[in-house]
Amino acid sequence: MSEFEFSRRLRLLKPAEFKRVFDHTELRGSTPHMLVLASANGQDHPRIGFVLAKKQIKHAVQRNRVKRLVRESFRLHQHQLPAADFVILARSGITELDNQQIREMIDALWFRLKRPTHGRAPNGKRKKRR
Structure with a gap:
């Protein structure tokens, strides 16, 4: 069961790690x-x-609920995801969703992010067809 662990090595911990993702975003899903x-x-x-x-997200209980649901989904999908640093940003209105809706939303985002980038240049922009 350890192949689905969520250890310290799977977390972004330092501000510099977050800054690198914000400054050099290669993939994005929303x-x-x-x-x-x-x-x-x-x-x-x-x-x-x-x-x-x-x-x-005003209340800590709600922030913790969102984090718990996303962490669990990440733990289950980690072996299919590319070797990348992912930063999750919540937008207003997420607390209106129930747990199942949040799970489905993050699973769909993981699916989009692990898809191969056919027809895309390395910078993420579409290649022109001739």
Whole structure:
């Protein structure tokens, strides 16, 4: 069961790690309630970090619920995700969703982010067809 662990090595811990993802975003996925930014990390495993502002999610209970649901989904999908650092940003209105809706939303985002980038240049922009 240890292949589905969520150890310290799978987390973004330092401000510099978050800054690198914000400054050099290579992949991005979004919904009206959540934004996921990703940047290759040069390691053999993905890592995750959260930015859940009090301005967007007022109560700690709600912030913790969102983090718990996203962490659990990440733990289950970590072996299919690319070796990248993922930063999860919550948008207002996410607290209106129930647990199942949040799970489905983050699972759909993981699916989009692990898809191969066919027809895209390395910078993420579409290649021109001739």
